Amino acid sequence: MVVIRQSVLDAIESFGRDNSHVEVCGVFVGQVRNDVTCAQAVIEGRHATHQAGAVTFTADTWTHIQQTMDEQYPDQKIVGWYHTHPGFGIFLSEMDMFIHEQFFNLPWQIAYVYDPVREERGLFGWDQGAVCQTDYAVEDDTREQRKDMKLQKIEKLRQWQNRLSVLLAVMVAIFVVAVGWLVVWPMVMYDG
Numbered sequence: 001m002v003v004i005r006q007s008v009l010d011a012i013e014s015f016g017r018d019n020s021h022v023e024v025c026g027v028f029v030g031q032v033r034n035d036v037t038c039a040q041a042v043i044e045g046r047h048a049t050h051q052a053g054a055v056t057f058t059a060d061t062w063t064h065i066q067q068t069m070d071e072q073y074p075d076q077k078i079v080g081w082y083h084t085h086p087g088f089g090i091f092l093s094e095m096d097m098f099i100h101e102q103f104f105n106l107p108w109q110i111a112y113v114y115d116p117v118r119e120e121r122g123l124f125g126w127d128q129g130a131v132c133q134t135d136y137a138v139e140d141d142t143r144e145q146r147k148d149m150k151l152q153k154i155e156k157l158r159q160w161q162n163r164l165s166v167l168l169a170v171m172v173a174i175f176v177v178a179v180g181w182l183v184v185w186p187m188v189m190y191d192g
């Protein structure tokens with residue numbers, strides 16, 4: 001069974017739509033528990049090449065993926081990969097099969113294909129040694145994300161409020177000192 005987060009699918013689709021003239025690719029990061037593959041994040045495949053409509057992971061792509069794994073997802077696994085087929089539908093080409101067999105050959109590793117032109121999508125996985133199109137469930141984490149973003153915004157506002165009140169206090173202090181000086185100084189002078 002495969003579970004993909006909604007935010008992960010959203011990220012792939014906006015990446016694919018922004019580059020709808022070429023194929024783009026990347027990997028799924030996540031966990032495998034009790035035969036369930038959970039795709040929780042994505043790493044965009046930088047430095048990938050595309051020849052004759054086929055996307056290829058280069059050595060630089062892997063270096064970037066490995067670095068991001070080490071820095072951001074040290075406790076997670078690469079659970080599969082995705083790529084786009086702008087305008088030519090959902091299937092795995094011979095080259096795609098080669099990539100899947102070469103780099104994603106563990107039984108729980110998945111391949112997701114998205115067509116940003118036809119707005120089609122499909123998932124492939126291993127079934128007893130063969131690669132087949134398969135169903136997947138979508139976990140809606142976008143509400144959580146929105147909540148996080150709202151909290152971050154409130155926190156930022158609060159920081160600004162704090163800064164403003166400090167500034168206001170400083171201005172009031174300067175004003176009080178200035179008024180005090182203007183009022184007291186002539187009195188002192190007058191006394192003298």
Ligand SMILES: [Zn+2]
Pocket residue numbers: 054055083084085091092093096
């Ligand atoms: Zn392909």
